[in-house]
Amino acid sequence: MVNYLLIFSMFKRKCLIVNNLRRCQSSLSIVFYGSDAFSLSSLEKLSHHLVDSPSSELTINRLEVVTKNDRNHVSQFAKNKGLMVHHWPCRLKPDTYDLGVVVSFGQLIDSPSIRNCKYGMINVHPSLLPKYRGSTPIQRAVLNGDQETGVSVVTIEPKKFDIGKILSQERVAISESTKSIDLYHNLAEIGSSLLMKCLTNIEYYLSNSTEQSTDGVSYATKLKKCDGYIDWETMTSCTIDKIYRAYDSFIPIYCDWINGSPLILMEMVDYRDTVKLDWDKLERLVFGCIHHDKPGLVMFNPRLNGICFKCKDNKWVTFRQLALKNYGKMTALDFKNGFVSKQKQPLIISNNRK
The missing domain is CATH 3.10.25.10 (Formyl transferase, C-terminal domain)
Incomplete structure (x- = not known):
């Protein structure tokens, strides 16, 4: 007599193994947008997963960089690593990259470039969105005496900053003596790790992403x-x-x-x-x-x-x-x-x- 329950159990286990193997063998071509020390932390982690130093969870088969000039942290690191560097502004051609990763870039990216990446683009933002959309969320959190902040990984949408769907978030406590500069480096490290977690199973995180709440929206404008x-x-x-x-x-x-x-x-x-x-x-x-x-x-x-x-x-x-x-x-x-x-x-x- 055929044990259908046993057969189904074995089939389910085989599917799980296949899915895990696919996850472990995830391979992406990535274009990275960044310019400062905050974004450098994410670029460094991405570079560790290039094919010449493969990871068990993620392999990046191609990594190229878009930045504003040759004098910033990202440009210098990319050149030292032998990565291709493109100067902003630039428009991406169709089917050139699987994914765009944007970290502390400060420029609106055109709709065609976003669409021309297989999975679109995602952004690492140092706040618990929708709170503190904008360029200075860390400083505003400290100035306002917030007890916590965090990092959000969201999709990049055209025409507006920091409005995309949320793939993942991580909360971070702020003490009464915390300085923005220390929080800046801490969130850069946490954000880069959260990014890598999303990249290991990007299809899952994109398909399960959620819209930002319409409550609690606030903005962190550029410092004067x-x-x-x-x-x-x-x-x-x-x-x-x-x-x-x-x-x-x-x-x-x-x-x-x-x-x-x-x-x-x-x-x-x-x-x-x-x-x-x-x-x-x-x-x-x-x-x-x-x-x-x-x-x-x-x-x-x-x-x-x-x-x-x-x-x-x-x-x-x-x-x-x-x-x-x-x-x-x-x-x-x-x-x-x-x-x-x-x-x-x-x-x-x-x-x-x-």
């Missing part, structure tokens, strides 16, 4: 120089801490010096440590009294080895390096000796932009 401006009279110490952690390493953090020149503020001492100090005692020692409601008051703290500024909330923030036009970068002690000590005390700097 003025975003790094500190106004002691209107900003609390907590706000300045968020601005510094969000924007440092991306745009200058600065205030007005007494002559109106921008004073660049660097190496901020952790705000969570400085609030614990007895600032009233130090004020009495330096000035002979406590100056309440004097935002912009400046003094040197030898214990922290930093220049300190009083904020709107009567709390202090401290910086260990500063820079003025024509003088370059200085330690806090050098700035104190060369500039602060030569002014009439108490020294209070104000917003010259009113």
Whole structure:
């Protein structure tokens, strides 16, 4: 008597093995769009899967790069690896690549190029879309005090940024002391790993992708120089801490010096440590009294080895390096000796932009 249940079970197992083999033997030709250090992490991982160094899960039989110029991270890496580099703008010919991969590229890709890839194009974006569509999602998450962010892999759609279907997402916690620059490198690594997971079974992830929610849509616009401006009279110490952690390493953090020149503020001492100090005692020692409601008051703290500024909330923030036009970068002690000590005390700097 034929055991149909056994036959069916064996057939099902054989199909599973075949599917796994197909998955393991996935081979793709990929065109990569990128330009900066964030995108470089994904390109590096892709290059590890080229046919000359095959993987058990994925083989890339061809990898070419589209970038904006010859001077960026991606272009230099591609040339060192012997990858073909195309300069933007360029339009892809039909049936040239299986898939386009876009990471931190910042340009809208034309519809024909997207259609001319067998599987279209996908994008690695450092936020939990639809939150923070745009070019600065990491900085906005830190500035807004979010407790988590993440990475999304989505399809590329024509004419608009970051609106595609979601293939996969991964959440990442943000601590109250996290800096954007550290989160930037962390998300680049996580995003590249999430990308590779999707590529190992691209047909599955594309067929199971989901539309972005229409709720919770927000935008992260390009940074402007003025975003790094500190106004002691209107900003609390907590706000300045968020601005510094969000924007440092991306745009200058600065205030007005007494002559109106921008004073660049660097190496901020952790705000969570400085609030614990007895600032009233130090004020009495330096000035002979406590100056309440004097935002912009400046003094040197030898214990922290930093220049300190009083904020709107009567709390202090401290910086260990500063820079003025024509003088370059200085330690806090050098700035104190060369500039602060030569002014009439108490020294209070104000917003010259009113």
